[in-house]
Each structure stands twice: as C-alpha cells, then as structure tokens.
Amino acid sequence: MDYTTPAGTVTGVDGIELTVPAHGVTVLAGPSGSGKSTLLRVLGLFERPTRGAVSFRGTDTGTLGHRARRALRRDHLGLVFQNPPENLIDHLGVGKNLLAAAQSTGNQADPEAILDRLGLGGTADWRVTALSGGQQQRLAFGCALARGSAVILADEPTSQLDEASADLVLDTLRLLAGEGHAIVVASHDDRLIRLGDRVAWMHDGRLTALDEHTGPHTERAKP
Numbered sequence: 001m002d003y004t005t006p007a008g009t010v011t012g013v014d015g016i017e018l019t020v021p022a023h024g025v026t027v028l029a030g031p032s033g034s035g036k037s038t039l040l041r042v043l044g045l046f047e048r049p050t051r052g053a054v055s056f057r058g059t060d061t062g063t064l065g066h067r068a069r070r071a072l073r074r075d076h077l078g079l080v081f082q083n084p085p086e087n088l089i090d091h092l093g094v095g096k097n098l099l100a101a102a103q104s105t106g107n108q109a110d111p112e113a114i115l116d117r118l119g120l121g122g123t124a125d126w127r128v129t130a131l132s133g134g135q136q137q138r139l140a141f142g143c144a145l146a147r148g149s150a151v152i153l154a155d156e157p158t159s160q161l162d163e164a165s166a167d168l169v170l171d172t173l174r175l176l177a178g179e180g181h182a183i184v185v186a187s188h189d190d191r192l193i194r195l196g197d198r199v200a201w202m203h204d205g206r207l208t209a210l211d212e213h214t215g216p217h218t219e220r221a222k223p
C-alpha cells in the first residue's frame with residue numbers, strides 16, 4: 001500500500017500474506033509506524049491496495065465495484081476506531097445506537113439483550129455521552145454485533161482507556177470471539193496481544209512473524 005506525500009512515496013505495508021480465520025482474535029502487533037492501521041484499513045476495505053489482492057470468503061474484492069465493496073463492508077465488516085466517540089452517534093441514546101446499527105444492514109436486534117451481554121444492562125435510555133470511555137467502546141462493539149458483522153476490526157481499542165475500562169473491553173473481545181466472530185485488532189497493548197489466538201508481528205510495513213496460539217493463553221515473547 002503506497003501513499004503519495006509531498007516528501008515522495010511512502011509505503012504503508014508491503015508484501016503481506018495473511019489469512020484471517022473465520023473465528024478467533026487476530027492481533028496486528030508492532031511498533032508505531034509498522035503498518036498496523038494501514039493493514040487494518042486495507043483488510044476492512046476502506047482502502048484498495050496499490051498492489052496485491054484482498055479476498056473475502058473466496059471473492060477477490062479488487063474485482064468488485066465501489067457499491068459492491070461498500071455493501072460487503074456494511075453487511076459483513078465492522079470497524080471500531082480508537083477514539084470511543086468516533087464510533088457512535090452522539091445525539092442518539094444507547095439503545096437507539098444499536099437499533100440504528102441493526103437497521104443499517106436490515107438486521108433485527110434486541111438492544112436490551114446485547115447490552116446485557118456486554119455488561120451494559122439498564123443503559124438503553126442513557127445518552128451515549130453518559131457512558132464512560134470503556135462503556136462507549138463496548139457499545140461500539142455492540143453496534144458491530146447489532147449489524148451482524150462477521151468480522152470486527154478494531155484499531156487500538158484500549159489505548160484511550162484506563163486499565164479497568166480496558167479490562168472490560170478485553171472481556172468484550174473474548175465474548176465476541178467465543179460467539180464465533182472473527183476479530184482483527186491492531187494494538188500495542190500487551191494484554192490484548194496475550195489474548196490473541198494469533199499475533200501477526202509487523203515491522204516497517206512487513207509481516208515479520210506469525211505467532212499461532214493454540215493452548216490456554218500464556219505469555220509470549222516478542223520476536
């Protein structure tokens with residue numbers, strides 16, 4: 001993925017070969033500037049790669065037109081940004097955010113049931129601004145659930161949160177992965193890296209190691 005800048009061409013990621021399984025948590029890890037967010041945007045079909053291909057369930061998304069890509073993104077992919085308020089519609093209440101998310105894909109959703117599962121029971125009538133950052137972030141994952149997103153992509157979802165709120169987001173990721181969603185998350189957070197079923201280590205825009213994790217979650221060393 002190349003970017004044209006006043007200083008010349010900058011390569012965000014290059015030569016990445018990665019298969020994201022339909023279930024479990026895949027963490028994109030690596031230092032700042034290693035290409036995690038770029039890869040997430042390419043996987044989330046927000047950017048077309050300059051070279052190479054991104055396939056979803058066997059379809060090369062490069063062969064799709066703009067509308068078909070947008071429909072695929074809307075119906076199957078949920079993106080959760082780093083900054084909690086960016087993920088929500090602030091003039092709608094908590095429950096209405098979930099309903100709006102479900103309606104955007106023609107899905108049926110039970111806001112109360114989703115809120116209960118996320119530990120946010122009883123907040124359906126609250127304004128989203130009355131929720132803490134961690135609660136807003138969990139609601140953003142709830143919106144991806146309401147949309148019925150098979151793949152949920154999240155960029156540094158714990159970086160703006162205190163430790164206790166981040167813990168609750170980690171619980172939410174475990175819950176979603178346990179319910180059969182594919183989670184792809186870019187993060188520096190060691191606890192999130194330990195939670196991953198697989199960790200794609202990145203450096204200078206390249207994939208340097210893929211750490212598959214099959215047993216109970218344990219500490220893992222950075223390559």
Ligand SMILES: Nc1ncnc2c1ncn2[C@@H]1O[C@H](COP(=O)(O)OP(=O)(O)OP(=O)(O)O)[C@@H](O)[C@H]1O
Pocket residue numbers: 003004005010011012013030031032033034035036037038039186
């Ligand atoms: N829109 C853009 N225009 C120009 N260069 C970009 C753009 N997006 C990313 N880059 C460049 O691509 C490289 C990878 O950036 P990226 O943001 O993907 O890294 P990152 O690992 O997510 O970093 P961080 O952890 O700091 O968010 C960097 O050199 C960055 O400057």
